[in-house]
Amino acid sequence: MPPKRRKHCQAVRTSILSKKWRYHWCRITELNLDSRLWETKMDKLYPTVKFTKIIYQILSLHEGPITKFSLDIAALKSCPNIDNFIHFLSRNDIQQLVLELPWGFDKLISLKLCDVTIPPELLGSLISQCPLLDNLELEISEDSLSDVIEINAPKLRSFDFTGNITFICLMNVPLLAEVSLSLYQGSSMEADNFFFAMFFESCTALERLFLHFNGSEIEPEDDDEVAMRLPFDVNCVKYLYLRFLILEESYDLSHVLCCIRSFPYLEYLEIQVGFGDAGSVESLELEHFTDMTLNHLREIKVERFEGTPPEMQLVELLLAKSPGLVRMLIDTWIPDDTIVSRPGAFTEVSKFWRASPKAQVVHKS
Template sequence: MEFAPLQPVDRISNLPENVIADILMCLPTRDAASTSILSKQWRYKWVKLPHLIFDVTVWQEFKVDERTMRFFLFLYQVLLRHQGPITKFSLVIPRLKSCSHIDHVINFLSNYGVEEFIFEIYKGYRIPSSLFMYLQLKRLTLSACLINPPPAFKGFNRLVRMELCDVIIDAEVLQSLISSCLLLEQLLLDFRNEFDFLEIDAPMLRLFHLRRFFCSSICIKRSQHLATVRVTSRQHIMADEFNYGNCNFVGFFDSLPALHKLCMDFHFMLVWLIINIIM
């Protein structure tokens, strides 16, 4: 008796659409694009990914002497082939220097309904005015850049979470930026800037995370919903970098009548006690 040879089963091509989408969402953007060679069923799946992530792992795959050119060539190819909305865009490459390509990318994305924008490159990059046209933005993370919204900017009407780390920004600009985001619920500030006074007006704020107490006096207005405050520090930073000596630390908490949860790390408390009690 002869048996017919078993035909190989193409399980990859026959995966349900939702399973394929979940797999692609877990992969870095470059790896997701590479899945197009798996089968005809996968060829164009990656171009509909709503999340585009470009980080150091992608950056390091290109040769050093042509890294910037090759990286942006890849990025442009991804954007030009993409279909549908891009709800999340992340560009986190601290070694990437400021260049016109970045302005073009941010401007290009302004029409794609971006809801979450995460950005960090080499220090000093000036955020272009086109970012402040992201009307669908709900979550914003900016690091090591210069922020100065255009005069016509009226705020991110849908923003619920904002993180600003090592950015360059004036106190008045920061106050205006925060107060113009009326739905803001979570705010993280991590600066080297030193302000004499900062007033935070965010009526829907529920969580405030402060790293490096950078201001002599902070007042939070309309804080009836603010239930959680975290004050932490970076352990590798020395005490003199915090400049706690002139901080009205107790006065800060006077403006938090609805506070339910307060988190302080050990290093922060130790440095503050040394400066204000021992010294």
């Protein structure tokens, strides 16, 4: 055993045996626990019982941060309950965490990892060893571009991802019903190349989708053509939320419409507009979208509406392509007082032709 590790183990043993030495270890910032602490050669206690007592001792007496922690319970026949201990570490400045477990987290139903550095292959292995995982939330540091993440989680129903990513491969997610993707600028799954569309190929149960492209502008190359639709339709999605869209040119708007039209069974659409240049832009060539239909769309909400030309064109086209629409809510409230919606914009919207005779256009400020 390395000297440093031997030192930590002895410190914990000493604290258990003698109150006199208890506070000699309570401020140690690096802890390493292994089976040497709960071996039961001479007593009849089940190893997990000793493990639980030791963990309770640490939770009760340790003071200050724990920056590095290693736990080896691979020799145990079952994985004891370590939820409280993990929570304790997360609140005490943990920077490096090493867990050696017997089988994995076979009872874990929710996993949230925020601002952690973890190799993609290790993350994939961790997820695959959580057979009951229902909810997964990942937040990868903006400074580091992650590689491909493979997710094999047959019980997964909710997935929330924030950060840079090359690609997320959903290998086995038959129950996945809700997904939130918040992609930093520079991610290979950004809106401008629609690489993120491949993400949906195996999401056969997906009903609710939240997409946030972090306010990044879509900048076309000189030879780029207007995108018409995603490579395939996603027929299962009923709710779509597009957050913080910057609509400055018709090229931006065409990408948004391309995305929307690829979810033909949408029932509810919510769009939050970002703050772009409200200057004059060329009109969108609507003939590119003559075959666009949103027959199942019932409700639309547009937040932070300023009345810029691209926004007006978006609203006009949605009203014209939604024969089953019941309500469109135009919300012009904007938190920044220096930005106000264009006067008369809602009056113009109220005059747009509507494919649905039942559609109501409501203004909220």
